[in-house]
Structures are given as C-alpha cells and as structure tokens.
Amino acid sequence: MINKAIALYTIIDDLLKAIGHEQDPRAKMSDAEVITTMLIAAIEFAGNFRKAMDFMKESGLIPNMLSKSRFCRRAHALEELVNDLFLQIGMLLKEANIHMQYIIDSFPVPICDNIRINRCRIVTGEEFRGYIPSKKRYFYGVRIHMITTADGIPVEFVFLPGARHDINALYLLPLQLPPGSELYGDKAYNDYEIEDALWMVDQIKLSPMRRKNSTRWQSNPWIRLYEKMTRKRIETTFSEIAGWFPKKIHAVTFDGFLLKLACFIFAFTLCKAFSL
Secondary structure, rough: HHHHHHHHHHHHHHHHHHOOOOOOOOOOOOHHHHHHHHHHHHOOOOHHHHHHHHHHHHHHOOOOOOOOOHHHHHHHHHHHHHHHHHHHHHHHHHHHHHEEEEEEEEEEEEEEEEEEEEHHHHHHHHHEEEEEEOEEEEEEEEEEEEEEEOOOOOOEEEEEEOOOHHHHHHHHHOOOOOOOOOEEOOHOOOOHHHHHHHHHHHHHHHEEOOOOOOOOOOOOOHHHHHHHHHHHHHHHHHHHHOOOOOOOOOOOOOHHHHHHHHHHHHHEEEEHHHHH
C-alpha cells in the first residue's frame, strides 16, 4: 500500500507541475499530498478520509497531517482541480488509444434506500428518483454517465440526477474525442441531431444500438454483435468501480457525495492506466 501511495503522489505531483499549478506556500500540506490521501481513501478505505489520513500519518508518508475538519475543507476546495487532473489524464489516454473506439453508458449510485427518502437531507426532489430497468426497481440518487476506452478505462464522466434521461449526458459531456473516433452506446443514446453534429463537426461516429422502429440504417448482424460485445466491457468497469464503494457512501453534503464519487473514478482510472 505504501508503494501505491508513493506512485500516486508522484503521478499527481507531476501532473500539477505539468499544468503549472501554484499553491499557497504557507500551506501545511501540499495539494498533491491532499489529493493523494483522497485517492488512497477511495482505493483502500472505501472512501473513508479519516482512515486514509491515519494511514498516511502513521506510515510516515505525511507526518504533518491536517486535522479532519481542515482536511475536508481543503478537499472541497480542490474539487475543481481534481476534475481538471482527471481530464488531463483522460486526454493522455485518448492520445494513446490507437483503436479509436470508446463506449458510453451510465450506472446508478443511490444516496439512500427508498424507505429513507423522506429523511434524506443531502438532496430532495423527485428528479433524483430514478428507475433501474434491469433490476425493475427504483433508486434515489444520481447516475454516473461515463465514456471509457474499449479496454474499460474511464476518460470522461458527468453526474446527473437519477430521473434524467441518458440522452442528456451527450449535451453535458465534453466529448473531446480524437477525429475519426467511434463511440458505442445502447439504445438510450439514439439522437439523430447529436449524431449528425458530432460527425460533421468533430468527425466522431456515434454508434448506438438501434431501436426496432429506427429510421436510420441498421448495422449488419455481425457488426451489431461486435458492438454488443464491445459495449459489455463498460459494464465490467462499472462493476469494478462499484466494488470499491461501501454499503453507504458517507457524506454530509451533496457536493461531498459527488467529490467522493469523483475520487473513486479518478483513482480507478489511475490504477488501470498505470497498473497500480
């Protein structure tokens, strides 16, 4: 675990230097140390910041550890920086992806059980009550809409309330894929306007599974089989990320909940990309 923490710190520190990040010289802990502790919490301690802080201090990696309250304030202040670093890693992975194939899909993350919706203080409103067709049940929380490489490494993601349709993610994701890329998706991502715009402007081919009543061309049977098999890889990625989640992700605020989700995804991407 110590070697993994050192490797993560080295990667984060190099990324911060590459983007020219500057921090307050009076800070007791560097931004790289704070972000590394957050990622270690996601990888080894199911998102528990306190346990990760204790480990980093007791192992001697960060002897000048902040208190819990100060650490949480620093973590929230670095939320935008964490997302920027993920995008930087995503750009590097896209450049290294010679196959030019990507997958888009979503998976639900409940904030609380359905029976506790009336007592949920993190979020309120029916827009967070989503439906999971495969399980034939409702959930109360958010959906993570994600783009991965064909190997299952996340390169882009966005959070949406559980009730939002998947097609909304196409309007919010950066979709900064190299020209000539092909993006596979399920039937929920059928939108002819976006499909045409992506091809004409960015030369990105959006290839969702067609509905039976679709007016667009249907792929050959063997191509549909290949698309279906390729798309299955992202479901494995979702299972692997969700395997790091605790039974309940502890958070006091909605921003804190999303921050922990971003840390899980960022940590997973680094572990997969650098074989940590």
